[in-house]
Structure formats: C-alpha cells, structure tokens
Amino acid sequence: MSVNAPRSVTELQAIVRDNERVHVVGNGSKTALHNAHDGAASAELSGMTGIIEYQPSEYTVTLRAGTPVRDLAAALSQQGQYLPCDPLMGASATIGGTVACNLAGSRRYRYGGVRDFILGAEVVDGLGRAFRVGGKVVKNAAGFDLSKFLVGSLGRYAIMTELTFKVFPDAPSFRSLRLDYGPLEEALRAVYFINQSAFELDALDLIPGARGWSLLARLAGYDETLPQRVERFSSAMARETAPLDIEELADSGSLWNPLADLAGGCLVKVALSPKQIPAFEAALAGARRRYSVGGNVAWVATDEVDALDAALQKLALTGLCLRGAVKSAVIGEPIDNVLAQRVKQVLDPYNKFM
Amino acid sequence: MNRAFFAALESIYPPQRLLTRDVELLPYESDALTAFSAKPGAVVLPVNEAEIVDTVRLCHDHAVPFVARGSGTSLSGGSLPIPEGLTIGLNRLNRIKKLDPQQRIAVVEPGVINLSISEAAQPYGLYYAPDPSSQSICTIGGNIAFNSGGAHCLKYGMTSNHVLGMKVVLADGTVTKFGSESVEGVGIGPDLIGLFVGSEGLFGIALEITVRLMPQPEVYRTVLAAYDDLGRAGDAVSMVVASGLLPGAMEIMDRLAIEAAEASVKAGYPDAEALLIVELEGESIQVNTEFERLQGIIQQSGAFELRVAESEAERTRIWKGRKGAFSAVGRLSPDYIVQDGVVPRSRLGEALLAINALKVKYGLEVANVFHAGDGNLHPLILYDGRAVGALEKAEALAGEILALCINLGGSITGEHGVGMEKRDYLPAMFSEEEIDIMQALRRSIDPREIANRGKMFPGGEAPALKLQGLHPLEKAGVISRE
Amino acid sequence: MATAIEKCVHCGFCLAACPTYSLLGEEMDSPRGRIYLMKNVLEDKLAAEDAQPYIDRCLGCMACVPACPSGVEYGDLLVSYRALQEAERRRPPLDAMARNLVISTLPYPKRFRLAAQAGKLGKALSGALPLPFASMLNLLPDQLPASRPMPPVLPAQGERRGVVALLPGCVQQALAPEINFAAAQVLAANGVEVHNPPDAGCCGSILLHVGAEQQAQEIARRNFIAIPADIDAIITTAAGCGSGIKDYELLFKGQPDAERAIAFSRKVMDFSAYLSTVGMRAPAGFASERRVVYQDACHLLHAQSLHSEPRNLLNQIPNLRLLPIADAGQCCGSAGTYNIDQPALAAELGRRKVESILAVQPDLVVSGNIGCIAQLRQQLQSQPKPPPVMHIAELLWKAYTGSD
Ligand SMILES: Cc1cc2nc3c(=O)[nH]c(=O)nc-3n(C[C@H](O)[C@H](O)[C@H](O)COP(=O)(O)OP(=O)(O)OC[C@H]3O[C@@H](n4cnc5c(N)ncnc54)[C@H](O)[C@@H]3O)c2cc1C
Ligand code: SF4
Ligand code: SF4
DSSP, X not given: OOEEOOXXXXXXXXXXXXXXXXXXXXXXXXXXXXXGGTTSEEEEGGGSOOEEEEEGGGTEEEEETTSBHHHHHHHHHHTTEEOTTOXXXXXXXXHHHHHHHTOOOTTHHHHOOHHHHEEEEEEEETXXXXXXXXOSSSOOOSSOOHHHHHTTOTTSSEEEEEXXXXXXXXXXXEEEEEEEESSHHHHHHHHHHHHTSOOOOSEEEEEEOSSSEEEEEEEEEOTTTHHHHHHHHHHHHXXXXXXXXXXXXXOOTTTTOTTTTOOSSEEEEEEOOGGGHHHHHHHHOSOEEEEEGGGTEEEEEESOHHHHHHHHHHTTOEEEEEESOOSOSEEESOOOOHHXXXXXXXXXXXXXXX | OOHXXXXXXXXXXXXXGEEOSHHHHGGGSOOSOTTBOOOBSEEEOOOSHHHHHHHHHHHHHHTOOEEEESSSOOSSSTTOOOBXXXXXXXXXXXXXXXXXXXXXEEEEOTTOBHHHHHHHHGGGTEEOOOOOTTTTTOBHHHHHHHTOOOTTHHHXXXXXXXXXXXXXXXXXXXXXXXXXXXXXXXXXSOOHHHHHTTSTTSSEEEEEEEEEOEEOOSEEEEEEEEESOHHHHHHHHHHHHHTTOOOSEEEEEEHHHHHHHHHHHOOOOOSOSEXXXXXXXXXXXXXXXXXXXXXXXXXXXXXXXXXXXXXXXXXHHHHXXXXXXXXXXXXXXXXXXXXXXXXXXXXXXXXXXXXXHHHXXXXXEEEEEEEXXXXXXXXXXXXXXXXXXXXXXXXXXXXXXXXXXXXXXXXXXXXSOOTTXXXXXXXXXXXXXXXXHHHHHHHHHOTTOOBTTTSSSSOSOOTTBOOOOSOHHHHTTSOOOO | OHHHHHHOOOOOGGGGGOHHHHHHOOGGGSHHHHHHHHHXXXXXXSOHHHHHHHHHTOOOOOTHHHHOTTXXXXXXXXXXXXXXXXXXXXXXXXXXXXXXXXXXXXTOHHHHHHHHHTXXXXXXXXXXXXXXXXXXXXXXXXXXOOOOOOOSEEOOSSSOOEEEEEOOOSHHHHHOHHHHHHHHHHHHHTTEEEEOOTTOOOOSHHHHHTTOHHHHHHHHHHHHHHSOSSSSEEEESOHHHHHHHTTHHHHTTTSTTHHHHHHHHHHEEEHHHHHHHHOOXXXXXXXXXXXXXXXXXXXXXXXXXXXXXXXXXXXXXXTEEEOOOTTTTSOOOOOTHHHHHSHHHHHHHHHHHHHHHHTTOOSEEEESOHHHHHHHHHHHTTSSSOOOEEEHHHHHHHHHHTOO
16 A cells, blocks of 8 residues: 655645545544555645635635644634534544544534535545535535535545635633433433523533433633523523532533543444434443434444444444444445435546545 | 326326416416526426425436426526426425424425424424525425525524435435434435535425424524614624624615615614614523623724614514515616625625626616625616616626626625526636536436526526516506606 | 506515415415416416406405515505406306396495395305405395494593594495494494494495496595595494505596595594504403404405504403414405305315414404404304304493493
8 A cells, every 4th residue: 555645736636546546544543444445545635734714704714634623723713713513633633534524522512513614625536636616705505515515425535635614703711510310311301401492502412420321511601601601501400400410510621522531442423313312322232432412423432343333223323433443434324325326426436535 | 398298297196286278387487586487388286205206207207307496486597497397396395294392303395484494493492593584485495405594694504504304306216315313414424415405406306304493592682783884884794703703693784775675664774874783692691791792893883873672573673674675675676686696704895895886887776785794795786677778787787796706705696596597607606627527416416407407507598588678568558657 | 557566576475475375385376476467467468367267266365465575566456457357357147247236236235235135135146246345245144133223423422532433334234233333332432422424335445346436436425425524534344445445546546536535545444443543441341251362354454454453452451361373364264255256265264264263262253354254153153162253343342331
C-alpha cells in the first residue's frame, strides 16, 4: 500500500487518476475505517490544512478538509463563535473525517448535526474531477445539494478537499446538572418531559450508572441569568419527573465529551430514537455506553463486535465502528440504498473509493 | 400521451380524479408564477401512495413526463405543467399519519399543508419550524422540492434540516426509504435526505415524510424598528450579528413593501423608508436579558421609532404584514415578478444600492422584502403588463439582480428554487462540469428524464412565456383598470 | 370585474380557506381556480357552460376574501359574473317559473305569506335562489307562524342612547318574526329607540342576486323613502341583507340616486355590531350555566368582518359560557340552493360543522343569520338530543327577561 500526502487538489486528482483504488485518511484517527482497505493507495489529507476564509459577520467559515477540528474550534472561539454540530475533538480528528463519518458531540443537541451546518464543499470524485457542490452563503437553493450527501458518506463517493460551514455565536457561560433516576423508563420519561417543554438545553445525555440511570443536562447563556434558569429547570424537573437526586456539576469539556469514558475496545456509533433504547439495552448485554443527543445517538464500547452486530441486525439498526479491529466499519443493518448507488455510478463508477 | 397510456390511467383513476377536459385543465396551467403557463395533457388526483407509485411507473414505461403538484404556490414555475405531460396533484394525500410528541416527530403524507403540522402539534407545545410565508397553503411535498424556508429559519434551518426520514418513489418507479425517527436522520451512510430535499421534483415524488417538531419557545419578543434610510436598517442587522445575539428572525421591508402590507392587513406599520423586524425567542429569563441588549443596539442604530409587540395579537399583526407582503404588492401594481437571490450578509447594503440604481436605469419600481439575517433578498419588480415590452424589461431587471447576487458571492435562489424561471441562470453559478455532473446524476436516477422535464437545467423551449397586453375586454372598451 | 381578476396574483393563499376546495380537492373548485375560469370565460377562451358547474358550486361564503392578501374582491366578481351570465343563461322552463315566482313574491311579505299559505312555495323554489336567501326557505314550516306586529316606534328604555330603524327584511319577516321582535326588545332595553317603518321592506338584494336589477332598484328606493334619514343606523338581523346592501354601490352605479344609495348602505349595520358600538347594558343572565356555541355566519364573519363583536356580547351575559369550536370560520353548508344543487357537498359541510359543535357539548347554539339557523337545525335533527338553535338576538332577549 502506497501512502501519499498530496499538498494540492491537483496532486490529489493525479493520485485518484493514477490508482485503481484510493483510500482517504484524514489523520487516521478512526482506525476501524482503515482496516478493510489493504491494497489501495492511500491519500493522507494532513497536508491540506488551514482555514481559507472566515467571516464571523457572515456566520460562515471555509477550510481545507485536512484541518484538525481543534484548530477550527480555536479560531472560532476567538470570535466568540462555534460550530454547533460540535465535532468530536479527538487528538487528531480532521474536519473532513468528521463530515465523512458524520460525527457530532453532545452539543449537537441544541441546533443540529453536521448535515445542518455544512453549506458546501470542494471535492475530487472517482474520475479525478475536481468540483464544487453546495454554496458558500448560509442559504442556497440552486442545484442538487451534494454537500449534504457527503455527510456520512465514509469517503466512498468523493474526496472532500474544502468545506464550508455555517457557524453561530457561542454562549459565554455554561452550567451542568446531573439528574439521577432509577430504572431506564423513568429517565426516558424525563427526556420526554424535556422534549415537550420550552427549556432550551445546550446538551442532554443519558448515562447508565451503578444505581440507575442519570441525565446530564447543560444550560448555556449569560452568567447573570444562568443561576435563575438552572433553578427553574431543576425545580420543574423535581416537580414533574421526580428524580432521586439533582446535583450541579462543574462544567467541563470532558464532562461533555461523550467518549470520555469509552476508552478501549471497539467504539461504535448508533443512531436511534429514544423509544428504541429499551430494546437496544436488552440486546446490548452490558457493553459500556452513553446515549447522547437526548437519546438519539448511542456510543458503545465493546470487545464483542459480533454480538453487537447481531443485536443491531435484530433491531434493524446500523452501527459505525470507529475504532478497533473489524471486518467492516458498518455493522448491523446494511446501508445500501438504491439512490446512493445511483450517485455512486456518477461519482465513482469504477469503485476507486470502494 | 397515447391511447394505451390513457387507458392505463383509466384503470388507476375513476373519471372524477382523471382530469382531461379543457375546463378542468385550465386552472392547473400555472403555479404562482403566472408569467408561464402550459396546458398539461391530463391531471390525476391520487388519494394514496399506491396510486402515485403506479402512475410514476406508468409514466416511466411510456416515457411520459410528469410533474408533481402540491398547492401550486411555486414562484419559480416548479409545478408548471409539462406540455402534454401528466400533472400529479398530491393535495389529497393530506393525512398526518403519526404524531409522537414524546419523540417530537410527525409522519405525514406529501400533500399535508405546512401549517397543519404545527396546528396538530400545538396541543403538545410543539410546532413545525420552517415557515415559508405561504405556510398556510403550501405542502410539505413542495417544501421538500425547494428546501423551503421562511423568516424563522435563521436559527433552526430550512426544510432539509427538519426532515428525518422519507419514503420516495424515484422517477423510474423504484420505491425506497431512507432516514429514521432519530434526530440523526440517516445517521450512518450518505445523507440522502439532504440530497433529495431541494431536488426540485427531478428525482421523484416524496410519498411519506418524517419531520421533527420543535418545542414552542416559551416567549417571543418582537421589535419593529423604523428607519428613514434602508442602508441604516441593513447596518442594524450587522450590529445585531456582531453583538453575538442569535435572533429567531430578522426581516427588512422597504417603503413600497410597507405600503403594500399596510394596504393589505393594516398592520399599523410606521411611515418609514425601511422597517426592521427582529424577533428573539426562547426561555423567558434568557430572552429578557437578550432583549435589553437588542433594544440598546437598535437605539444606537439610528431607528427613529421602535415598537415592541406587547401581546400575541400585536406580534401576529406585525408578522401578518410581513408574510402577506408579496401578494399584497398585487394591490400596488397590476403585475410583478418576485425575485429571490442571496448575497453575503455583509454586502446587503451594496446590493440594495445597486438595486436602486437598476430601478432608475429601467424606470421600474422595485419593492424589497428580505430575510436580512441570511442575506436572502426578495426584490419585487413591479410592472404593468399592458405596456408593450414591460414584461421583458422587468425580466431583464430581474436578470441583472441575479447577476449582481452572483457577483457579490451569493446565489441565484435562496428558497424558491430554479424551476423554469431561473434555469438559464444556472450556468452563471455552476461550471459546465458541475452542471454535467448534476445532469448525469439526474439521468442515473431518471434515465428517461421524465420527472419535471424542462426544469432546473438550462435549454429547451420555455412554454408560453406570456406576453400580456391589453385585456380583450379592455380592447373592446368594456372595462378599464384604474 | 377585471380589476378583481387582475388583482389575483395566483398565490393560492385563498385555497386553505375555501370549503369547496377542502371538500373536493381540485383547483377548479377553489377561489383561485374559479377566478381563472371566469377570466377565461370573459376572454372568450372558455365556454360559459363549461365553467358553470364550478361557479355554481361556489357557496358564496366569502371565506376567500379575508384570506386574500392581494385584496381580490371575490364577492364583487362573483356577483357581477353571475349577473352577466344570468342575462345569457337559458334556464330550463321550471327554473324560469320558479325564478319568476321569486321575483314576484319573496320581496313582498304579504304576497309571500299568501303564496306560502296557499302551498305554492315548495321548498324546491329555493333552487332558483342564491345563498344566503334560499336557505331561509328551509325554515318554511307547514304552517307559518303568526306575524308579530310591532309598533311604529319602540321607545328607548332609560337614557336614550341611539335611534335606529329596524329593517324588516322579506322572507325572514314571514318565517321567523320572533327574531326581529327580540332584536327590537333588546335594543330598546339598551336605550335605543327603534323605528319600524311600516313601508320599509325587502332590501332588494335578493332580486339583484337573481339578476333582476331594475326591480331590485325599485324595491330599494322604497326603503330610501320609508326610512327616515335622521337616524343613527339601519339595523339588519339577517347576514345576507347586511352584506347585500353593501352591493348598492354596484346596483346604483350611474343612477341619479347613487349617492342616496351609498349613504343608505353606509348606515346599515348588523344587529350585533350596532349593539357592540353602543355598549350593552348588563343583562340579568341565567340562573344556571349555559354552554353556548356561536356559529359564525359567513356573511357576517367574512363579508362584514364580525368576529369579536357577537362574542363579546355573549361573554357579557352572566352564567353563559362561550365554547370555541374547531374550524369555526368554515361554512356550515347553509342549505338553500346548495342543499338542492349540491346535496352531497352541503350535507358533508353540515356534518363537519355538527361534528365540531357536538364535540364541545353545548346546551344551545346561536347564530346571527336565519340561513345558518335553518341549516343547523336540519343537520342536528337526526341527533338524539339536539341542542336548540336560535338567533343571537333571541338569546340576548332571554338573558334580559331571565326566561329560559
Ligand atoms: C405569496 C407566496 C409567498 C411565498 N413565500 C415563500 C417563502 O417565504 N419561502 C419559501 O421557501 N417559499 C415561498 N414561496 C414559494 C412556495 O410557496 C414554496 O416553494 C412551496 O414549497 C411550494 O409548495 P407547494 O405545495 O405549493 O408546491 P408546488 O408549487 O405545487 O410544487 C413545487 C415543486 O415541488 C414539487 N413537488 C410537489 N410535491 C412533491 C412531492 N411530494 N415530492 C417531490 N416533489 C414535489 C413540484 O413538482 C414542484 O416542482 C411563496 C409563494 C408564494 C405564492
Ligand atoms: S389569495 Fe387572492 S391573489 Fe391569491 S390566488 Fe386567491 S384570490 Fe388570487
Ligand atoms: S366564496 Fe367560499 S366557496 Fe366560493 S370560492 Fe370563496 S371560499 Fe370558496
């Protein structure tokens, strides 16, 4: 397997044209995605980094796909802004990898995921063509929106070289709470209560504990109003959902990193709806896990991928393995779709990206 | 359309739902862009999914072009019939199949009216967020085709951001499903929802749509600021953005639009060159603090009058004027073209100055209504179809506005889509290669190019661009228009 | 007419408000579609007969008018269009006979009474009439109620706060004299002097609607003379008269007495609107709670924008609970032509209305228009315990007298 680190789009186009199989690596942080690609030329985008255009007053930023997520976050926060889909900040995660795998952190809860903030992209497809999809302004309804299609595309259709996102002003302060419940059903009932209330949480995760289930909730806003809001939220929760305990926690980045406690083993992302959690729990048999985004994303760390695969298949759910030795990154219900196949025929007819 | 095709249609539809007589077809000739009209070969009104699928398959087998139609409110000719093609009216598929307030989702048929979802969700404290001005009548199917949005899409996005799952029949008759009930939507694998939404009916027909619902904000705080200069209103928007506030909506109307809205709903708008509407929404405690800041900003921005909606009724009135502004312009002028372009927000001022210059150049009036928060302009070009050459002049002006948007780094459409109206402007925005790729994509999904044939891509004859002259009755001296 | 057509920008906003569109789900049966059809007929691109069924299906409920941001005067358009077509329309002989009967009897209460009692006026007659007049005929009982003569002037009680003339109306006078009786009493109780000019009568709009313009003018002129000029308002208790008189401007266009007609029409006010303006003196109310549904008459709600006025009046009655219903603004299908020409549609609209009324379990239902009252009574008939339906004036009078 040859490793290439193109420095420009032209170089990347050449690599695609000259090889039968090409495999893109952002920074190689999602190891599971790279297992199945022996024999392909790999293109590392770590040489294609940097913010190209950032206009805080436009709420838009354009950057090269190999840019580490951390660099982006740092540049945005200098202007009091952030990317609300909350890309997961592994040590070396790149923005291109974030889009390809559709990875968002807990704060995605507030305003939406990667698909909701991507505006456009520059890509190189399987025929080595370089072109632009989507737009650069916050609103655009012209042409087919292939930029959203790239979200979750796992590098199988085209290689992103440049990406444009919508960004928002970030809140100055945060407060975090833990609410403890007994059985899962009670914690879920609390989630449903929040879903129908007007409380605007910045993030909401559901975590299993020794005695039962807990909700982690975060509020964002002004320093001067947060105490009052926290108070209102806690008393409403106490009144309506009868938690065993409510405790305010020190707000920190690691508290809101859904993967913080999931080191080791195979790491799998599953998109599901809160009402599927009980069945999923029953099938999981105690793997380490955290339900993020109000119970809409499950993060699972397990050593028994085959068992998880079987469980997912039973529930018609799909999992994406991000770390660990697996045959295929996608487990559970297959994601083949006729519409995706049609796009594949156009963008990568020779299966260069597999 | 040949005999065999008709016979097959007759086996799917009873006569009352298969329209073929002139009198039945005429009212389907145009959508809300009346500059274009074309008589369809037939109109069918399916009442269930199976009928739609059968119809699409039939069209594919006979290579008969079709266009789906929701409520026919497209402003770009999206639901304009294809001459001798089939129009598939979806307005009868208007059931909300499921509403799950706990998970905040609804599953709907394509003909469901946008606002009906919010009405159904209202008892649970939820609503469907995308709010095109036409929300009281436009359908979700149409919204999907154009990725429609409205004044309140700054924060939570357009249609695409609110669709979690869908079932569609592709133009070749293949039925497929993607997405889920999770807020992640597709979640793993390419985001097919993002691809389908905004495809202007060229990929096929949406049969069933899962949308996400949002909790109704605890409070809205709406201000109306009046300026004696349009540029100053634009600057105020930049000031709000710079302050780090994220309003739910920021809208600007200029004098002419104000006059029209005033005539239409008597919103009690102040007499001004420009009005800025800013609305904050959210938890009361947070919003109250934000609101103080906002008021400070607006005061500094040189507004000569500032009104705060003190009740829900006042808020409704402010919005009613804004939302009815397009059609209200019908009171000021016999004919008009609604334009829809996007510029980077920071270049709004420049764009407005340039539009002013164009007004003078063409000697036509232009009313401006826009979603200032995301730089989405809606210039309304007023003209009098009775005057010879007026329509052409108005179209030329409209074209220059689009060119302007592209030059400023924006887009030729923010929400109304390319449709028939702007297909010839697509090359100004995309390279030949990019358009080729889109064409190839279209053909790989619809090899016979039957779905909404003639739209979005440049080329081909435009059906009957109407050159309106004197009304026949006017010529005869029977009537006159004041 | 052309202005109305030209003003229509084809935006479709009116579709959501239109009962026939919601029932039939086709563009031809929507306001936008009808306007387009009329346009094509006027431009000679479509035969009038082809368009006729769709125009005939229009309820004339005017729900599309307030829904239209462009200000299309659909009502004017429809009236003018129908008048134009009427002139050219060849009617089947039976229809023509019925129409003549209408012209010669309905506007004249005495003749009408005679005709009705002689059994000449079958309910079928209403087939020749447009809404909302025809619907009144549905009230035609086997035996007409005794007429309720009123003194020429009913004095104001207490401080005099206004002087009005009560328009007797035509058919309603014969069919439901209790309505005007109650209205007069309520007004008097509120310090309003009520004149019942003996020579006043039909407003003529019924004739205008069937296309008998000249007779309509004549009949209207009688009222100009019969009703004193120095009064504050001319009160109607029938929605159709109120909105019909607004057409006087059209009817008298170019006539020497056009100004007179306009002045007259400007004075006309619906009963509940007028009472709201003078302000109601608190009635005694009811001993126990009354759950009441107010049914909006299209010609009050849409044609005269009366929404809060009647509701505010009802809300002032002690022990009365006003219940909101779903789709309150939707036409009840108010009978008449509709029941006969479009039985299925009218019945479906009626069914929907009854469903939303019964859902809130009212003790009684009130409306400001005899046509709606007739339709609701008929539609409720088949219910096990139908709530009584009455005119708002009647309920108010009960509230004053404390009678049940
Ligand atoms: C006064 C006025 C104000 C407006 N304001 C706004 C606004 O603020 N924001 C905005 O975004 N738009 C606005 N619009 C434009 C229009 O309302 C939207 O484009 C709307 O989404 C169209 O919906 P419809 O049901 O009328 O669709 P139609 O006009 O019937 O169809 C539109 C397109 O959708 C396709 N289509 C319909 N159903 C389906 C389906 N099930 N599957 C696939 N394709 C389908 C049709 O083929 C067609 O191409 C406005 C229009 C008017 C007249
Ligand atoms: S709402 Fe008014 S302008 Fe729009 S289609 Fe209906 S009648 Fe025409
Ligand atoms: S008057 Fe009523 S029935 Fe007739 S078009 Fe208007 S809304 Fe529809």
